[in-house]
Amino acid sequence: MNTVITKNFDYGEKEIQYLKSADPVLGRAMSQMGKVERMVIPDLFTALVHAIVGQLVSAKAVETIWARMQEKLGVITPQRIVAHSAEDIQSSGITMKKAACIMNLAQTIEQGLLDLQELYELSDTQVIQKLSSLQGIGPWTAEMMLIHCMERPDVVSWGDMAIRRGMMKLYNLGSLTKKQFEEYRQVYSPYGSVASIYLWSISFR
Template identity: 65%
Template sequence: MQNIPTKYFEYGIEEIAYLKSVDPTLGAAMIRLGKVERVIIPDLFTALLYAIVGQLISVKAVHTIWTRMQDQLGEITSHNIAMQSPDDIQACGMTMKKAVCIQHIAHTIEQGAFDLDELHSLTDTEVIRRLIALNGVGKWTAEMLLINSMERRDVVSWGDIAIRRGMMKLYGLSEITKTQFDQYRLKYSPLGSIASIYLWTISFE
């Protein structure tokens, strides 16, 4: 199986201290949990495919499919994936819709019609706008790429069920409105991504 390079999202004492100062409730949870390591995939193409595979399925299912993709398809590169048929990609355990999207994105990148590396020079909003032009990529997938590959520091995704669940558990809410969510998101800014890392952990406790 391919050894895909990963690293941990970089943050430390200063970021934790800031979030504690603006939100004591989150701060107390951060003290209780200690440093939470978030694994990221620096390679944008690999991370994009991982996010697409992860749409609307469990973490465990993602791991199973991702392992199978590496075993059955080989290297997770745009060149290699573009040469696979949607049937071959689907056989790794995903829906045909996802398989078609993945193959199409690989083709688009291979043909030079989309330059992932250009994303690094764009703002978060521009990155999202550029990515959602790709077939099969919505706002949630783009936001996951911002956090889990590009290490952008102020992303709190309304579209992520686990983040919303983490917020509800943290603040003792039975439900959460978009307005409430945005109030918390603005409180965490400009370090929303670090708050997200903790909210994910809280949601699965």
């Protein structure tokens, strides 16, 4: 089976020390946990398909579906996707809506109407706007792409339930307002993505 090339999100002492001094509560949790690794898929198309698969399903379900999809389709490229039907993609265990979205994305790229490489020249906000204009892709999917593919350093997603849950556990909050979230996000900046990696881990502990 052709497997997708992955690596870990690249960060080190500089980011860890900054966050520990900016937020002692997060810092204590980070010291207890040690370095937390987060998988990154460097290929833009593959990472975007992975993010679409991950919409509104658990990490465990994503793992199963993703393995099945690679078994069925091989390396996840636009060419491979368009050579199959939306039904083939759906049979990996995703909804027809997601399958159609992935098919539409592959066709748009194959027809030369979208060049994902251009995303590297855009700011985080512009990447989110550009990707959100595509069928079936919203801000959360774009933000996951910014972290799990492009390794942008300062992304904390309000739309990610696990990140919000991680914040609530970390700070002992019964609920979390958008205003509170924004305040924490600003404290983590410019290394919000590393804070996100720890918040995900905290939410599942």
